[in-house]
Amino acid sequence: MNSQADALQAPGDSTENGAQQIRDALREAIVERRLSPGTKLSESDVGSLFNVSRTLARAALQALSYEGLVSVEKNRGAFVAYPSPDEARQIFAARRLVEPGILKSAAERITPAQLKHLRQLLIEEGRLMSERGQSARRAEIKASGDFHLMLASISGNLIMQRFMEELVARSSLVIALYGQSSASSCGHAEHGGIITALERKDIDTACHLMLHHIAHIEADLDLRERKSFGLKEAFER
Amino acid sequence: MNSQADALQAPGDSTENGAQQIRDALREAIVERRLSPGTKLSESDVGSLFNVSRTLARAALQALSYEGLVSVEKNRGAFVAYPSPDEARQIFAARRLVEPGILKSAAERITPAQLKHLRQLLIEEGRLMSERGQSARRAEIKASGDFHLMLASISGNLIMQRFMEELVARSSLVIALYGQSSASSCGHAEHGGIITALERKDIDTACHLMLHHIAHIEADLDLRERKSFGLKEAFER
DNA sequence: GTGCAGATAATTGTATACGATTTGACTTTA
DNA sequence: TAAAGTCAAATCGTATACAATTATCTGCAC
Numbered sequence: 001m002n003s004q005a006d007a008l009q010a011p012g013d014s015t016e017n018g019a020q021q022i023r024d025a026l027r028e029a030i031v032e033r034r035l036s037p038g039t040k041l042s043e044s045d046v047g048s049l050f051n052v053s054r055t056l057a058r059a060a061l062q063a064l065s066y067e068g069l070v071s072v073e074k075n076r077g078a079f080v081a082y083p084s085p086d087e088a089r090q091i092f093a094a095r096r097l098v099e100p101g102i103l104k105s106a107a108e109r110i111t112p113a114q115l116k117h118l119r120q121l122l123i124e125e126g127r128l129m130s131e132r133g134q135s136a137r138r139a140e141i142k143a144s145g146d147f148h149l150m151l152a153s154i155s156g157n158l159i160m161q162r163f164m165e166e167l168v169a170r171s172s173l174v175i176a177l178y179g180q181s182s183a184s185s186c187g188h189a190e191h192g193g194i195i196t197a198l199e200r201k202d203i204d205t206a207c208h209l210m211l212h213h214i215a216h217i218e219a220d221l222d223l224r225e226r227k228s229f230g231l232k233e234a235f236e237r
Numbered sequence: 238m239n240s241q242a243d244a245l246q247a248p249g250d251s252t253e254n255g256a257q258q259i260r261d262a263l264r265e266a267i268v269e270r271r272l273s274p275g276t277k278l279s280e281s282d283v284g285s286l287f288n289v290s291r292t293l294a295r296a297a298l299q300a301l302s303y304e305g306l307v308s309v310e311k312n313r314g315a316f317v318a319y320p321s322p323d324e325a326r327q328i329f330a331a332r333r334l335v336e337p338g339i340l341k342s343a344a345e346r347i348t349p350a351q352l353k354h355l356r357q358l359l360i361e362e363g364r365l366m367s368e369r370g371q372s373a374r375r376a377e378i379k380a381s382g383d384f385h386l387m388l389a390s391i392s393g394n395l396i397m398q399r400f401m402e403e404l405v406a407r408s409s410l411v412i413a414l415y416g417q418s419s420a421s422s423c424g425h426a427e428h429g430g431i432i433t434a435l436e437r438k439d440i441d442t443a444c445h446l447m448l449h450h451i452a453h454i455e456a457d458l459d460l461r462e463r464k465s466f467g468l469k470e471a472f473e474r
Numbered sequence: 475g476t477g478c479a480g481a482t483a484a485t486t487g488t489a490t491a492c493g494a495t496t497t498g499a500c501t502t503t504a
Numbered sequence: 505t506a507a508a509g510t511c512a513a514a515t516c517g518t519a520t521a522c523a524a525t526t527a528t529c530t531g532c533a534c
Binding site: 254255256289290291292293311312313 | 517518519520524525526527
């Protein structure tokens, strides 16, 4: 069960208090796909893994359930969320709904320094793509999300930023479940295009590129209803 | 301290489990302004008020802090959130950002039955406006928010619906703090206008009306920085 | 009377304990 | 043998206990 939950224990800022530290470590593990959808996260196991009591483990799991990354079933336990195809569609619908607005907001406030920072992020992302190894893959996933989060941060609206953090994290789960071509490579180029449009203050183009970008990510998903695996279909092959 | 926390204990669906029930009751009390911003919510007090242990009270308060309705300060306790003017602006900026999109989504899916339901909600809202008494006032506040939540519900996106619930609840706090004319009366007419536009499938008009509506609510706020009340200005009256 | 220092009270942070629910295995019986 | 019933293990739900932190009060020096 914990074959995949080995190298957890994220660096941690050590300035946070117990439950938050665990929550952040678990979230990172989920977003970077070291923990797969459906994995059971029992309170005892989480607690002993981090050397804390069930109390704190439970608090962390509750927190993650508010973010949609963990689903807790009454009297049964917590599991890494396993978003349904419909849920996946809603997540991307939400992104299509808010990201153009965030981008517009960001475009109006962005400073040259921030633009430079975005470019750096893009370069780093490209570098990771060319590297090999699981660790690089994880970092790439994270970097790809960070681009969108950076835009939210630039928009200056903390509420939208937090919402985007949730959406990006949940998107990562969806891609882990339904993604086909493991290459989010095309995404990189699109990020570049958006930055270029931003540099030109061409907001409309930037928004359109963003919508296309989200559509591309979604197009790479296979969201056919494998409804509970039919109970029969699961064996007739 | 609890002079304003008397008639709590909301009806409750009795199908929920402990902490959620308390969370919902507290949220309702906050949104309906029976609990004012800044009110201290100590774990013991909340627990004994609902006849549960601190454990559950704490869980409920944590949950509310994720929604932004309660702020918990380390080692000091939980308080009904006291949004800063800047936070208030961000809340409304977020609403301007997402509500047109939600409205568009809703317009595409709305059924005649749902339109009728919206109309009914509007009538109920109007009825409450004409009534007198605190209880009617509370119900009016709730009904006014319910209009926006209903639209989110019609949009069919659970994620956006939950986000709107958070935004509407936090807006209620902001209005309680910074609202000037206690009359959100003008809002009623604007709700009606939006419904009418929806009936005509005139999405653009509906979105514009929505933006104006949000702007009007925000315009009724006095968001000047009363920075810590100056320590002198607070008493020279 | 003002300011500092230590003690005391109140409140949160975390761990542990116990009861309730679910799950899977084992036993019994037709 | 298959179905049903019963029991034991694991896990969650909640309460309580204790430790750590913060706020408040008291007393003393100045």
